[in-house]
Amino acid sequence: MVDAFTELDLPLADRREGKVRISWTLPRDEAGERRLFVTTDRLSAFDRVLAGVPYKGQVLNQLSAWWFERTQDIVANHALGAPDPNALVARCAKPLPVEVVVRGRITGVTDTSLWGMYSTGERVLYGHRFPDGLQKNTPLPKPIVTPTTKAEAGGHDEPITVAEVTERNLVEPALWSQVTEVALALFQRGVEIGDDAGLILADTKYEFGLSPDGDLLLIDEVHTPDSSRWWVAETLEGRLAAGEEPESLDKEVVRRAYAELGYTGHGPTPKLDESVWTQTSDRYIDAYERITGDPFVAGNQPVAPRLIQRLREAALL
Ligand SMILES: Nc1ncnc2c1ncn2[C@@H]1O[C@H](COP(=O)(O)OP(=O)(O)O)[C@@H](O)[C@H]1O
Ligand SMILES: [Mg+2]
Numbered sequence: 001m002v003d004a005f006t007e008l009d010l011p012l013a014d015r016r017e018g019k020v021r022i023s024w025t026l027p028r029d030e031a032g033e034r035r036l037f038v039t040t041d042r043l044s045a046f047d048r049v050l051a052g053v054p055y056k057g058q059v060l061n062q063l064s065a066w067w068f069e070r071t072q073d074i075v076a077n078h079a080l081g082a083p084d085p086n087a088l089v090a091r092c093a094k095p096l097p098v099e100v101v102v103r104g105r106i107t108g109v110t111d112t113s114l115w116g117m118y119s120t121g122e123r124v125l126y127g128h129r130f131p132d133g134l135q136k137n138t139p140l141p142k143p144i145v146t147p148t149t150k151a152e153a154g155g156h157d158e159p160i161t162v163a164e165v166t167e168r169n170l171v172e173p174a175l176w177s178q179v180t181e182v183a184l185a186l187f188q189r190g191v192e193i194g195d196d197a198g199l200i201l202a203d204t205k206y207e208f209g210l211s212p213d214g215d216l217l218l219i220d221e222v223h224t225p226d227s228s229r230w231w232v233a234e235t236l237e238g239r240l241a242a243g244e245e246p247e248s249l250d251k252e253v254v255r256r257a258y259a260e261l262g263y264t265g266h267g268p269t270p271k272l273d274e275s276v277w278t279q280t281s282d283r284y285i286d287a288y289e290r291i292t293g294d295p296f297v298a299g300n301q302p303v304a305p306r307l308i309q310r311l312r313e314a315a316l317l
Helices: 056-071 114-119 162-167 173-196 233-241 252-260 274-292 303-313
Strands: 013-017 021-029 032-039 042-045 048-052 079-084 087-091 098-105 139-149 199-210 216-219 228-232
Touching: 032 056, 042 056, 042 252, 056 079, 056 087, 056 173, 056 274, 079 303, 087 303, 098 173, 139 162, 139 173, 162 173, 173 199, 173 216, 199 233, 228 233, 252 274
Parallel strands: none
Antiparallel strands: 013 021, 021 032, 032 087, 042 048, 079 087, 098 139, 098 199, 199 216, 199 228
8 A cells, every 4th residue: 555645744824734634825816815725645533533545635635626516506616726636726715614414314323323313213303303214324305404513623513403503693594595505406416426326425514615705605525435425326225125234435434343343433542454444545546436437547656745746836836
């Protein structure tokens, strides 16, 4: 395996460190305030960074770019250009303080997942009433929006109802209604394109922001295996019938490996077998190829010197 790309230092201002992305302010141009987002190979689960997975950053960055292009008729987005396989130049936005999760299926492995709560008998979740008799991993009557507040670094996101978003003045009502409408339309687009690729989009998370002009922008990443659960359609029915979990193209492999060890995000993180990480790298690449229908072309390694070279060529450094 090649080395994972997990750290980068650039001589740019206002560095911000996310769990997966590092971003910096770029000098403004005619597009206004811009930020450079570099997607690393870091893998986060249970709200913490657990490992580096080779090529994951490139997959996420290029897959998001692919989806931004294919959803811009629904909502404007922050993407301006990709100077390197791991980098995105984006419009600077003021992020809305909620993560907009859309779910088409009832699933999850942790106690706080939709399935976890439903299976213990709860029938009102995120303010939505659920019918009796739903089976794990099957479709919901229709896709629903289940917002969570954005936690500060190290904290866990808190689930809230659709109504609480406006009751708590997190987002102004007219804007929130636009956001939920857009999120459901984006999800529908993801389901349709996935369907053509033999994939099922079980659920996903969107982030939105406001441009300096006050326009709604889709920001962050979209329909990647990090923000979404993608399942292989062909094997789903057989697996569910056999009482097995779906074949997923996302970090569910990692989440499940931890769940099998009884780890749900609390206390010290147990060590997983090396094969979990190689398989995860292959899965991310597989996801890219299945969704886009294009072969994945690995960028030159190691990532950091290549990226710096590309940024210089693009006159960003
Ligand atoms: N266009 C944008 N303008 C400002 N902030 C953004 C934009 N796009 C994404 N972000 C923020 O940058 C961060 C991306 O890094 P990431 O590693 O995904 O963070 P996190 O640990 O919060 O998931 C997120 O906090 C996201 O809200
Ligand atoms: Mg993120």
